[in-house]
Amino acid sequence: MAALAQEVARYPNVAALGDWRAAAPAGGQPVLVPWRARLHGAELSLFTTLTTFGAPRDVTLAEAAVELFWPADEQSAAVLRGWAEHGGGDGVPGYLETGSGAGTGL
Secondary structure: OHHHHHHHHOOHHHHOOOOOOOOOOOOOOOOOOOEEEEEOOEEEEEEEEEEEOOOOOOHHHHOOEEEEEEEOOHHHHHHHHHHHHHOOHHHOOHHHOOOOOOOOOO
């Protein structure tokens, strides 16, 4: 992997970027815009990825999409890990489980 990274770093358009591995300067534009939510007393900061399927003419898959939310900071990651480890059935926090009173903790 290191050899590949070194090879790519020598490409003219990458080399022109200078030290592209350095962190963005303070005050620069963020790479992503987090979505913030407060759920059951925990504040989460998440970002989303969206994947679509099919070709432009594939009507069956044209409407299909998968959206995943990822933690944007370590605090959110820790909350989500805690819910997965200690939550209700199937790793879902108890207040989000289906059944009577579903969603009442939001």
